[in-house]
Structure formats: C-alpha cells, structure tokens
Amino acid sequence: MEERLIGRASEERVVREFADHVSPGRVEVYRLLGFDRVPGRREGVYLYDLSGKRYINCRSSGGVFNLGHRPPRVVAALRRALEELDIGDHILLSEQRARLARRLAELAPGDIRYTLFTPGGGEAIDVALKLARGWTGRPRVISARHGYHGHTGLALSAGDERFKRHFEPLAPGFEQVPFGDADALEAAMDDRVAAVIFETIPATAGILIPPADFFPRVRELCDRWGAVMILDEVQAGLGRTGRMWAIEEWGVTPDILVSGKGLSGGVYPLSAAMYRGHLDTFFRRHPFIHLSSFGGAELGCVAALAMLEETTSPGFLDHVEAMGRRFEAGYARLKEAHPDLVAGWRRRGLMMAFELAEDRLGPFMTYALGKHGVLAIFSDFRPRAMQIMPPLIITASEVDEVLTAMDGALATVRELAAGGADPPYIP
Numbered sequence: 053m054e055e056r057l058i059g060r061a062s063e064e065r066v067v068r069e070f071a072d073h074v075s076p077g078r079v080e081v082y083r084l085l086g087f088d089r090v091p092g093r094r095e096g097v098y099l100y101d102l103s104g105k106r107y108i109n110c111r112s113s114g115g116v117f118n119l120g121h122r123p124p125r126v127v128a129a130l131r132r133a134l135e136e137l138d139i140g141d142h143i144l145l146s147e148q149r150a151r152l153a154r155r156l157a158e159l160a161p162g163d164i165r166y167t168l169f170t171p172g173g174g175e176a177i178d179v180a181l182k183l184a185r186g187w188t189g190r191p192r193v194i195s196a197r198h199g200y201h202g203h204t205g206l207a208l209s210a211g212d213e214r215f216k217r218h219f220e221p222l223a224p225g226f227e228q229v230p231f232g233d234a235d236a237l238e239a240a241m242d243d244r245v246a247a248v249i250f251e252t253i254p255a256t257a258g259i260l261i262p263p264a265d266f267f268p269r270v271r272e273l274c275d276r277w278g279a280v281m282i283l284d285e286v287q288a289g290l291g292r293t294g295r296m297w298a299i300e301e302w303g304v305t306p307d308i309l310v311s312g313k314g315l316s317g318g319v320y321p322l323s324a325a326m327y328r329g330h331l332d333t334f335f336r337r338h339p340f341i342h343l344s345s346f347g348g349a350e351l352g353c354v355a356a357l358a359m360l361e362e363t364t365s366p367g368f369l370d371h372v373e374a375m376g377r378r379f380e381a382g383y384a385r386l387k388e389a390h391p392d393l394v395a396g397w398r399r400r401g402l403m404m405a406f407e408l409a410e411d412r413l414g415p416f417m418t419y420a421l422g423k424h425g426v427l428a429i430f431s432d433f434r435p436r437a438m439q440i441m442p443p444l445i446i447t448a449s450e451v452d453e454v455l456t457a458m459d460g461a462l463a464t465v466r467e468l469a470a471g472g473a474d475p476p477y478i479p
C-alpha cells in the first residue's frame with residue numbers, strides 16, 4: 053500500500069515546519085484569526101483539518117473550487133489525460149489548447165474569438181494589458197480604486213495603491229477612479245488611454261455591484277475614445293453569479309475577458325485572456341511576443357473542458373441562483389435575529405457579501421465562523437463585508453448548515469465585540 057500524502061506529520065509539526073521554512077509571518081496571522089489549522093482531506097464543499105474537524109468551504113479560494121473540492125468528472129479527466137499527455141510545449145501547436153479555445157469562443161460573450169492561456173490570473177491580466185497597449189500604441193490604463201487583479205507586473209500596477217506602495221516605481225501610466233462611477237471615468241478619458249480595466253464585480257473591494265448603466269457607459273466611453281475594454285472575471289466568471297459570465301447582466305461585450313481560478317476545476321493551474329478578433333492584428337505581427345512555459349498546459353486544458361461540461365450542463369446555473377436565493381432568505385432571518393450586528397447583503401448568484409454593522413466585526417466573524425465550522429473571510433478594503441463564496445454545487449441542506457453556523461458565529465461575535473477586544477487582524 054502506498055503511504056497517504058495527507059497527515060504524514062502531526063498538525064503541530066506542519067505548522068512549525070511552515071513557520072520555519074515557508075512563512076513565519078503568515079503563521080502569525082493564521083494564529084490571530086484562529087485559522088492555524090492545516091487543510092487535509094477535502095471533498096465537495098467540505099474541507100477537514102488534520103485533526104479531523106470539518107469545515108464548509110465558503111471561500112472556495114475565490115472561485116478555484118467552484119465545483120467543490122476534487123470534482124469527480126474533472127479528476128477523472130485529469131487522470132485520463134495523464135495516460136497520454138503532459139504539459140506540452142508552449143511554443144508548438146496543441147490539439148488540446150485549440151479544442152479548449154474553440155469551446156471558450158462558443159461560450160464567451162458576443163464575438164470574443166481568441167484565447168491566450170497562462171498559468172495564473174495575474175499573468176492573464178498582464179497579457180490583456182500588453183495586448184491593449186500593443187494594439188493601441190498608447191500608454192494610459194484606467195482601473196478602479198480598491199481593485200485587485202493579481203500581484204504580477206502590469207496587473208499589480210492596475211490594482212489598488214495598497215498593493216503597490218512598497219514597489220515603486222512601477223509601470224507608469226496607471227490611474228484609478230472610484231468603481232461604478234462612470235462620470236469619473238468619463239472625466240479621466242482621452243485619446244491616450246489604451247485600456248479601461250475593471251473586475252465585473254470587485255471582490256476584494258467588498259463584492260460591489262455597479263449600477264445598471266455603468267458597464268454600458270464604460271463600453272460607450274471605450275468606443276468613443278478607441279480604448280480597449282478589459283473585464284476581469286477571474287472570480288466572477290464561470291457560473292459564479294448564476295450566469296456563465298457576470299457581464300451578461302449588463303448586456304455588453306468587453307474587448308478582452310480574463311478568466312482563471314475555477315477554469316480547470318481546482319486541480320490544475322490555468323487562466324485565460326479571451327479577446328475579440330480585431331485585436332489579433334497585434335499578435336499577428338508578433339505571434340511570440342508573450343511566452344509562458346506552462347501557459348495552456350495540455351493537462352489543464354483537458355481539466356478545463358471537463359469543468360465546462362459540468363458548468364454548462366442543464367440546470368447548473370439555475371441551481372446556483374436557487375441556492376443564492378436560499379442564502380438570501382436565511383440572511384433576512386439572521387438580520388432579524390441580530391439587528392445590532394447585521395447591516396445587509398449583496399448578491400449575484402453565489403457571489404455574496406454579508407455585511408456587518410462595522411469594519412471591526414469582519415475579522416471577528418472570520419474567527420467565529422472558523423470556530424463554527426465555516427471557512428469565509430472578510431473583504432480587504434471593506435472588512436465589514438464577509439465574502440460568502442461557497443462551491444456552486446452546494447446543496448440546500450449544506451446551505452442551511454452554513455446559515456446555522458452563521459447564526460452561532462454572530463452570537464460569538466457579539467461576545468467578542470462586547471468584551472471590547474480589538475479585532476484579531478486588520479490588513
């Protein structure tokens with residue numbers, strides 16, 4: 053019998069080794085938040101720590117686990133792929149990459165046609181911004197304050213000031229406007245803007261839902277000034293909002309749509325910058341201008357096709373919306389039971405912010421939810437907004453389990469807050 057991978061060492065020993073050789077700073081923060089637990093067995097919506105305590109994963113790593121942990125169809129496809137394939141050579145042709153790109157073109161909004169694959173979401177954003185600058189020959193990029201697009205080069209520059217301040221000078225030409233404010237965007241536009249980039253529903257900012265006319269106006273401003281419109285759906289795409297792509301709600305087609313995280317079912321790193329046909333004139337002149345050894349790895353492509361099969365199966369998106377509604381009904385009951393602590397919620401499908409009365413309650417709630425068996429975190433730029441992002445395959449009884457845990461966690465939060473304790477951690 054082969055030795056198992058999970059649980060070879062005690063939890064204490066793993067924490068010690070992690071602190072000694074990976075990151076003592078992170079271990080300190082995990083301790084403060086009461087999350088110094090080591091993930092072990094995982095299956096569906098559940099994650100178990102090495103001591104066997106069970107959690108419902110309402111973080112889903114921002115969408116990586118949209119289909120839950122180790123989705124059987126995707127795991128089987130990856131196993132099967134290992135019989136015949138490997139990563140592939142990224143500068144050669146690829147049958148699997150072509151097949152996945154064709155499927156994405158079928159599913160993407162409007163006339164989006166081509167895909168360039170990368171391992172991570174940040175790199176896919178870099179590709180999108182390189183394409184926008186290369187195609188327009190312009191320098192300026194406008195993005196959102198409190199936005200997050202990854203920690204790599206141009207993606208970092210497009211994100212909020214907080215992520216960048218230790219690394220100045222960064223790429224010049226990047227400016228931020230408040231998210232959802234089309235007038236501010238209009239005032240910032242000119243004929244030197246290469247790209248406007250937003251998360252369709254910014255997660256780190258607190259799961260914000262822009263007004264109905266926002267994205268149509270962004271589209272119109274980009275058209276008026278000849279700028280490339282880029283949407284980041286690394287978290288919001290692939291069924292998370294109850295639609296295949298979150299932007300479908302606003303009925304506009306971006307020039308570039310970026311996907312990642314859940315794209316290959318949580319078992320292989322794969323991200324994608326998908327773009328409309330006219331932009332390809334730039335890559336046609338420079339077909340090897342962005343290279344990434346692991347970009348479009350064939351194993352990941354096979355996993356992604358299996359993920360898409362599941363996400364596009366009949367009734368899948370209806371289920372997402374039905375579970376979202378069930379959560380919403382529960383949130384209303386929680387607000388009634390804890391009017392002093394609960395301010396409200398925002399929701400599209402299963403992309404949800406559960407909003408507490410003040411910022412300092414978010415870290416308390418993260419801590420308390422962990423104690424009650426639910427993994428969920430507060431938003432970086434709006435700590436009062438708890439991000440509730442369960443796997444899309446969550447069932448009605450599992451939703452009820454989460455709601456019961458939230459009820460218990462709120463009681464714990466009340467005790468913690470009444471004790472006058474400082475929140476355990478604020479970024």
Ligand SMILES: Cc1ncc(COP(=O)(O)O)c(C=O)c1O
Binds near residue numbers: 174
């Ligand atoms: C909206 C958004 N864009 C981009 C990224 C970057 O993706 P990755 O971590 O795969 O580089 C993230 C990661 O959390 C994200 O949430």
